[in-house]
Amino acid sequence: MAAVSTDAPTLEAFRLKVRSWLVDHVPLKVPGEPFLQWDDEGAARSKRIQRTLWEGGITGVTVPVEYGGLGLDSRYEVVFREEAAPYRMPEEFGNAFNVVLPTMLAHADEELKKRFIPHILNGDHIWCQFLSEPSGGSDLAGLLTRAERDGDIWRLNGAKIWTTGGNYSDYAICLARTDPEVPKHAGLTMFVVPMDSPGITVVPLRLTDGSQDFCQEYIDDVSIPADFVVGNVNDGWRVATTLMVNERTAVGRGWSLAARHAENADQGVAFDDGLLELARRSGQEGDPHVRALIGESWVLTTVQQQTVQRVTAAMRQGELPGYGAALLKAMSGATGRRIGEIGMEVAGYRAAAWKPGDGRRWGIGRLSSHGIGGGTTEMQLNAIAERLLGLPRDPSNDRDLPFSQLRKNTTPGRS
């Protein structure tokens, strides 16, 4: 933990400072607005809000002073998160604050930290992650993007995918292969890649439900300065491990930059009555089978919320390791699938067609109810089995062979 400066304010003084700055400078949340808004307006607004937080001296609470932060301990961070709960936070900076910043603090050299961290805090730079590739996501250490040293620069070639907000990011933290002649985990390096580098092509990825929050990037002869390396060359897997721990921890704590709004914190059991309304409208409300299905969907959503509360508290208290987040991801996949089925069953023909802008799009609920985003259900189950239950790993064919000798996928979609 960073040393607390001797002139640290009292918690109460800090709370009042945060409160009075937020009330004057930051807009309140608007009910129903999306958590992330990946478009010109959303990105610009978040940069504006983050800039304001920086001007008020209330951001980067636990970041050491030498990198532009406040150098306070985590109790002050909790205070900030509580006070910020009702306000629109710059959530498009989530990757930067939750993942990149703590990973940089742990592994980057002084120069890199001083160069990049202040620009997160002052709202200049939105960051994304270049991890998954079209050739493979679950087997991250098997990635194909390569970085070759060429005099004063690194030259990168490859492709990345599943980058959230790639088209509105200023920088990426990028895992690439620097030595293919050693086993796969030993030949990786973590880089900083400016998104405006010549040779980077960002293509929004359109998902089956029509959403376009993710991107795919082509990386063709991209040059970056020799010192844009986080940690040591060929030690990138260690950095990536830190990164993934930070990500899981943030997911466990709540990805948002603010605490959950106090009004929603302890609402007990609450139900989405969309299915019940549908049953009433369609004359099925007296059907015991339909009533059981509606009840089942309420059981699923309620137990899911209760489990999120329990597991996040358990991780916070150290009762569960960070891998506990795998329980939540796997559960949301299973719950979503069943709720998608129930929606179809109650909706009947309404799941096939609806008037534009009208109705709950029950068929789409079924279409997009998979456990894939943020790591497939299968990877979560591996983590639960191996990390929580202590079951042995599957034998693997690739741990000791040089990467160059492994069987690999080619990159799909590239000619």
Add this chain to the structure above:
Amino acid sequence: MDSRLTVELALTETQQLIQATTRKLLEERCPITRVRELIDDPVGFDPGLWSQGGDLGWYAMLVPEEYGGAGADSSGLVEAAIISEELGRMVHPGPFQATNVVAAAVAEFGSDDQRQEFLPSIATGQTVATWAYLEPDHDWSPGGLSVSVTAVDSGYVLNGTKTCVQDAASADLFLVTGRALDGPTQFLVPATALGVSIEPLECVDLARRLFEVRFTDVRVDAAAALGPVGQAEEAIERQRQIALVLQCAETNGATEQGLAITVQYSKDRVAFGRPIGSYQALKHRMAEHRMWLEASFATTSHASHSVQGRHLDAPAAVRIAKAHVGKWSTAILHDCVQLHGGIGMTWEYDLHLYFRRTIGNEVLYGSPYELTKSLVDVVEGAA
């Protein structure tokens, strides 16, 4: 398997003590070998151990302090759930849940005389109490009650049949839920009352004794009524909520133990040159079980606090908890047997004792299907 789960993430010192003493007593005095002996015992549980449980406060958590209990006004329901989890882990026999339900009912709805007469001896374990509620070929809703309560000169006469009454043969006191002209009514009936006859049922759970109890012209004093005649609806709902919380906690303990046995077996058992637990086809199933089990503890925790604190969402919260716990406990233990292969199907292997308990618990006090349907009624009724 990772460390044992419990209904509370962070136990208070008192809760730790309750858990540790209960666990120690059960491990020393009633390990699974002893549970197996009791399967053929005429009583079905160990009366000496029942009293020792009383010394640890097993039946005192829902009894107010002035009557020899540990708390006031059911404030000890979470503590009782912690005990119930431990009993479930050891598939312990005996009417722990039923006795606690009766204790809570007397404490909350009884007259001063009834509290004075029954609570101190229930709290120590001296009086074994059980709840006669369900009737043959009826569901768990109070609307189906038909045991008749007829007013006579100085009291009432009960007629009718109850089923799935736990440990009726050992009980000293029955809480009988019947129907008077005005509506559902409850009485405290001593087991020695004339006209009470019992018949043992064959039970899926080998460590649990359930009985049919027949009331033939059983005369009771007016003072034996628990609460106002014809107005027991609220008490019945409250008793069911307490029963369901304790049952969910017990089921969770049994399920966790069954899964722990299975995970260990899959680490030890080798096939095709490696532990069977290293195959994804098996380990993913155990990981899913671990996931639903965590959810079972989460929803039981919510329900126990909700019922203990009489929160507005208590009727919904217990139904949700039981619907989830009931469904997944049997699903998990069914698959645990499958994951074992042949050994899991043998009488000598302990797994079926746990599976049997979850099967019984899934349907007693309301099946997941009944409770899931009634959840919509509860929400509509509250709206």
